[in-house]
Amino acid sequence: MSVLQRQKKKKSILPGFGLSLGFTMFYASILVLFPLAMIFLNTASMGWSDFIKTVTDARVVASYKLSFGAAFAAGIINVIFGTIIAWVLVRYHFPGKRFIDGLVDLPFALPTAVAGIALTTLYVPKGWIGQLFTFKIAFTPIGIIIALTFIGLPFVVRMVQPVLQNFNAEIEEASASLGASRMQTFKKVIFPELVPAILTGFSLSFARALGEYGSVVFIAGNMPMKTEITPLIIMTKLEQYDYAGATAIASVMLVVSFFLLLLINIIQWWTNRKFVHS
Amino acid sequence: MSIHIKHVSKNFGDFKALDSINIDIQTGELVALLGPSGSGKTSLLRIIAGLEHLDQGAILFDGKEITHVNPKERNVGFVFQHYALFRHMTVFDNIAYGLKVRHKKTRPSKTAITKKVTELLQLVKLEPLANRYPSQLSGGQRQRVALARALAVEPKVLLLDEPFGALDAKVRKDLRRWLRKLHNNFHITSIFVTHDQEEALDVADRIVVMNNGKIEQIGSPEEVYDYPNSPFVYDFLGNVNLFKGRIHKGRLKQGSFEMAVPEFSGRNEEAAVGYVRPHDIHLEKLKTSADAVSATVSHIHVIGPIVQIELKREDAEEFLEAELSKEHYKVLSLQVGDQVYVKPKQLKVFIPEDYSI
Amino acid sequence: MAGHVPMQHAKTTVKLNHSSLKEPKVVQWLLTFIALAFLALFLVLPLITIFMTAFQKGLETYLAAITNPDALAAIKLTLIVVLITVPLNAVFGVVAAWLITKFDFKGKNILITLIDLPFAVSPVIAGLVFILLFGAQGLFGEWLFNQDIKIVFAIPGIILATLFVTLPFVAKELIPLMQAQGSAEEEASLTLGASGFKTFFLVTLPNIKWGLLYGIILCNARAIGEFGAVSVVSGHIRGMTNTMPLHIEILYNEYQFAAAFAVASLMSVLAIFTLTLKNIIEWKAKHI
Numbered sequence: 001m002s003v004l005q006r007q008k009k010k011k012s013i014l015p016g017f018g019l020s021l022g023f024t025m026f027y028a029s030i031l032v033l034f035p036l037a038m039i040f041l042n043t044a045s046m047g048w049s050d051f052i053k054t055v056t057d058a059r060v061v062a063s064y065k066l067s068f069g070a071a072f073a074a075g076i077i078n079v080i081f082g083t084i085i086a087w088v089l090v091r092y093h094f095p096g097k098r099f100i101d102g103l104v105d106l107p108f109a110l111p112t113a114v115a116g117i118a119l120t121t122l123y124v125p126k127g128w129i130g131q132l133f134t135f136k137i138a139f140t141p142i143g144i145i146i147a148l149t150f151i152g153l154p155f156v157v158r159m160v161q162p163v164l165q166n167f168n169a170e171i172e173e174a175s176a177s178l179g180a181s182r183m184q185t186f187k188k189v190i191f192p193e194l195v196p197a198i199l200t201g202f203s204l205s206f207a208r209a210l211g212e213y214g215s216v217v218f219i220a221g222n223m224p225m226k227t228e229i230t231p232l233i234i235m236t237k238l239e240q241y242d243y244a245g246a247t248a249i250a251s252v253m254l255v256v257s258f259f260l261l262l263l264i265n266i267i268q269w270w271t272n273r274k275f276v277h278s
Numbered sequence: 279m280s281i282h283i284k285h286v287s288k289n290f291g292d293f294k295a296l297d298s299i300n301i302d303i304q305t306g307e308l309v310a311l312l313g314p315s316g317s318g319k320t321s322l323l324r325i326i327a328g329l330e331h332l333d334q335g336a337i338l339f340d341g342k343e344i345t346h347v348n349p350k351e352r353n354v355g356f357v358f359q360h361y362a363l364f365r366h367m368t369v370f371d372n373i374a375y376g377l378k379v380r381h382k383k384t385r386p387s388k389t390a391i392t393k394k395v396t397e398l399l400q401l402v403k404l405e406p407l408a409n410r411y412p413s414q415l416s417g418g419q420r421q422r423v424a425l426a427r428a429l430a431v432e433p434k435v436l437l438l439d440e441p442f443g444a445l446d447a448k449v450r451k452d453l454r455r456w457l458r459k460l461h462n463n464f465h466i467t468s469i470f471v472t473h474d475q476e477e478a479l480d481v482a483d484r485i486v487v488m489n490n491g492k493i494e495q496i497g498s499p500e501e502v503y504d505y506p507n508s509p510f511v512y513d514f515l516g517n518v519n520l521f522k523g524r525i526h527k528g529r530l531k532q533g534s535f536e537m538a539v540p541e542f543s544g545r546n547e548e549a550a551v552g553y554v555r556p557h558d559i560h561l562e563k564l565k566t567s568a569d570a571v572s573a574t575v576s577h578i579h580v581i582g583p584i585v586q587i588e589l590k591r592e593d594a595e596e597f598l599e600a601e602l603s604k605e606h607y608k609v610l611s612l613q614v615g616d617q618v619y620v621k622p623k624q625l626k627v628f629i630p631e632d633y634s635i
Numbered sequence: 636m637a638g639h640v641p642m643q644h645a646k647t648t649v650k651l652n653h654s655s656l657k658e659p660k661v662v663q664w665l666l667t668f669i670a671l672a673f674l675a676l677f678l679v680l681p682l683i684t685i686f687m688t689a690f691q692k693g694l695e696t697y698l699a700a701i702t703n704p705d706a707l708a709a710i711k712l713t714l715i716v717v718l719i720t721v722p723l724n725a726v727f728g729v730v731a732a733w734l735i736t737k738f739d740f741k742g743k744n745i746l747i748t749l750i751d752l753p754f755a756v757s758p759v760i761a762g763l764v765f766i767l768l769f770g771a772q773g774l775f776g777e778w779l780f781n782q783d784i785k786i787v788f789a790i791p792g793i794i795l796a797t798l799f800v801t802l803p804f805v806a807k808e809l810i811p812l813m814q815a816q817g818s819a820e821e822e823a824s825l826t827l828g829a830s831g832f833k834t835f836f837l838v839t840l841p842n843i844k845w846g847l848l849y850g851i852i853l854c855n856a857r858a859i860g861e862f863g864a865v866s867v868v869s870g871h872i873r874g875m876t877n878t879m880p881l882h883i884e885i886l887y888n889e890y891q892f893a894a895a896f897a898v899a900s901l902m903s904v905l906a907i908f909t910l911t912l913k914n915i916i917e918w919k920a921k922h923i
Contacts, residue, residue: 012738013329013349014821015831020734027727028749031799035764036752038774042767081673088670092663100671102914106678108640108853109906109913111860113880114899117887118681121688121896128684129676150677158640182658204640211757214862214880218887231759231863238763238867243772250760257755261748329822349825356826362819366841376827379837431827 036254043251046244054248063230064252070141070229071209074148075202082156083198089157090164104157107150112214119147120219139221144229147215152205159201160194167193196271200264207260211253279340279434279467280305281326286335288321288491295321297491298335306465308458310478313488314514319471320359320439322488326469327356327437339434355428355466357438361420363412369423370408373398376431398426401460418449425457429464438470442477454481475515479503487511509628512553519559519598521552521625530627533593535571539627550629554622556586556601561618563610570619573598575612580604587612589620639754639807642849643917685903689896700886700894701901708875709882709898712790716878717858720797725851728805732843733835736813737821747810753802761799762867765792788870793878796864801854808850809843816842845920849913856909860902 043051054060089101107115123130123138123146130137137143167190175185213231221227230253237246281303288296296318303309311319324330326337328349336345344352364372371378377391386394399405402422412420421441428436441457442450458481461468472478478485479499487494487502487510495502495511506512523532528543530536530552537552562570576597577588585607589598598620602610612618657663690697700706731750735743753761768774769786779786786792820842824834840847862880869876877885879902886895 013331013825014737014818016733016835017738017740020730021738021740024727024731024734024746028731028746028802031795031802032749032752035768035799036756038764038767039760081669084666085670085674088667092667094667098914100674102910103674103678105910105913106682106906109856109860109909111862111880111883111899111902111906113862113883114685114860114902114906115681117883117895117899118685121684121892122680128680150681153677154640158643162643207755211755211760212863213757213759213866231757234757234759234763235867238766241772243767243770246763247767250757250763253757253760257757261751261755327826329826349822350828350830352826353828354826356823358819358823360819362823364820364823364838375824375829375837379824379827379829379833427823427827 042247062225067230070144073145075206078152078156086157086160116215116218143219148209155204156201159197163197203264282338284336308461308468308483310482310485311471312478317488318491355433355436357424359440361424373426402426417445436466436468519554525550536569553626556599558623559600560621565619570621575616689900692893697897700897709877709879713879731806732809758863761864792868796868801857804854805850812846
């Protein structure tokens with residue numbers, strides 16, 4: 001019996017590695033990897049000049065500007081109000097707080113189409129809110145921003161809430177005991193701790209808003225060059241059987257999505273490094 | 279069941295956790311793996327249990343090689359450092375687990391299981407808590423459940439990973455004694471890992487002192503404490519005073535301190551270090567021996583029944599620590615600032631070069 | 636982690652007592668008012684609109700709308716899609732979480748990113764990719780045509796698109812949970828003689844049950860409500876390939892507002908039910 005043996009590297013002690021690896025890779029490949037790869041494969045077969053022509057067409061570029069701009073604006077609104085909402089929910093007490101807290105997740109639970117028609121009905125010129133204003137809200141970029149704000153609302157709130165909840169009150173007390181005013185304490189002590197969560201919430205809201213379709217397509221009006229978001233252009237091209245065009249624009253959106261995903265992961269990695277509390 | 283560990287090595291990437299470890303453990307022995315963090319002791323224990331793979335070497339149970347046998351088949355009882363109790367099961371179900379998951383053919387009947395579990399609950403004195411959940415128990419109670427759970431499957435080997443590390447000092451002491459008694463009654467081959475030398479000295483039949491993945495010394499508690507074979511073992515097993523000097527004509531010299539070291543008579547002019555335990559330092563107010571060193575009392579710590587005296591040597595900028603019983607201290611009636619004469623009763627000399635890597 | 640907000644644990648409300656540690660009362664009132672007003676405007680008002688518009692033509696119209704054969708077919712299809720996609724993605728989530736949290740292997744990060752992707756991708760693109768694969772002009776288009784198998788513009792396509800979009804939910808919920816719980820209990824189970832399967836079912840599964848349930852509820856809500864992806868692959872064939880959201884779209888575009896909102900109200904009730912369940916689970920998980 002050989003006592004000095006070179007061991008063959010077995011993967012692990014806990015069982016199920018082979019099975020779970022096989023299943024997971026298979027499932028993720030046929031549902032995610034392979035289909036997404038199709039976008040790039042198809043675009044590659046399109047030819048560079050055709051590709052550039054499609055993705056830089058004036059109408060398409062107008063949609064980029066609209067999608068980006070509206071998503072950004074909605075993100076900012078959500079940052080401001082989301083932080084306030086998180087603060088109020090964590091720090092203050094009022095009747096029905098638990099109910100309101102639960103309600104914040106509504107945009108996650110409600111189908112986008114339902115949200116879309118509800119918001120449209122509210123903001124059309126004859127709608128409850130629409131009639132209060134002299135200018136049009138629905139069928140303008142403002143309407144789009146409102147829909148995207150709805151969609152992204154929970155992200156900032158849910159990212160900031162845990163940070164506030166786990167916040168060490170002693171730090172605030174220390175700041176106050178050293179003579180800082182409430183505003184100073186907030187600016188210098190509390191807010192910096194919230195920044196990573198706010199950034200993450202913003203990025204999540206922004207990424208979601210960029211690709212959003214269902215809640216926007218009803219309120220937007222969908223007029224080319226004015227109120228047409230990029231996902232809609234893809235949809236339109238599909239309906240016209242212009243698969244190549246749809247794919248080209250989709251690949252641009254995908255690259256942006258990947259980039260955003262990377263950004264979000266970097267922010268979270270940076271957060272964990274900087275703010276790991278024991 | 280006897281255990282033979284032959285030339286076991288384990289790497290984690292570039293880090294050598296275990297370097298060709300050889301240990302032979304007899305049936306019914308209670309062995310301690312003692313060492314600082316990173317010495318490899320827990321890795322070795324987990325390899326014996328089958329919870330880690332080794333890179334080289336072999337493990338034999340009763341002469342049969344079980345290196346490639348998975349933990350399920352090894353019939354070892356493992357007690358984890360943080361107990362690893364099944365949090366959603368009661369104490370009773372935790373202990374019964376090993377019996378319930380057996381194959382239909384070897385599974386005992388429900389009554390048999392209940393009987394066995396009850397026996398074990400009585401053994402660990404936790405009968406009234408049988409229906410509690412782990413989160414409702416104290417640390418010491420959880421540890422006893424973990425032990426009972428491991429014993430339920432009647433293992434041939436009991437492995438314990440720093441079993442008392444997370445407990446209060448008093449609880450630790452009590453459980454230590456209790457483990458020793460348990461072992462005396464049941465004689466299961468047991469290996470436990472600890473970084474607490476007092477624990478190892480108190481409980482084990484034999485101690486394996488480990489450092490940096492290697493074995494420094496294996497021996498009974500007395501052997502490793504009284505006859506340590508390296509500076510590391512000496513230092514790790516207890517407090518130490520150092521006399522760093524040179525060997526000259528068969529004597530260790532440092533400042534005005536001199537002592538005969540016949541075992542090194544062949545080595546001359548080599549740097550050497552003398553190791554003395556605090557309780558082996560002899561203190562007297564009058565100089566009765568020529569090679570006693572003069573020192574001043576700088577601090578006196580009365581700690582319960584023991585008195586620790588910090589001394590400053592007059593011939594060198596060095597401090598010594600002596601330990602006296604309270605009675606002896608009272609007899610000497612020492613005060614801070616007193617001049618005393620100090621001489622080691624026993625001295626163990628090591629030549630640093632022999633131990634440098 | 637894009638698009639995923641995990642279950643909230645350990646809700647401890649911060650208690651500050653001294654007056655110098657709190658904002659002036661005026662500021663507190665103002666902030667509370669702003670927060671509540673914003674939420675009322677964006678969340679409460681739309682909900683009210685849905686129910687009011689649903690009933691604006693009376694109860695009879697409402698009932699007719701939701702018992703209409705096309706509506707019933709849409710409800711049935713939504714149910715079928717949910718019953719197939721949610722269990723599949725739940726199983727995937729559990730297996731993937733086991734793989735990722737218990738083992739180390741090359742390419743683990745790639746796998747994690749892969750699981751993240753559906754959250755980052757626009758739903759329209761999610762539908763598009765399956766057209767590219769299985770549509771008439773798609774990669775497998777000809778082969779499918781010859782075998783007379785319909786995937787896009789038929790139920791299988793809807794299921795695939797929904798699977799894509801809801802894939803991450805259970806996995807993203809379980810991975811941090813299982814990571815935090817560690818593997819010590821599983822190791823203990825192995826040393827006590829249990830097989831891998833027994834260990835999973837008796838030790839792991841009970842420990843993750845609330846996280847699993849939470850993930851399933853989120854997955855379920857998304858599967859029911861998915862619109863963009865399904866819109867692309869369904870072909871909008873009335874009575875056959877319309878899910879509830881698509882049916883709502885058709886009704887709305889035909890100016891049948893009351894009917895559209897009637898169906899929408901059903902989905903809203905489901906959404907509120909989802910929220911309630913979600914909160915119950917969060918509460919239960921905290922009080923274990």
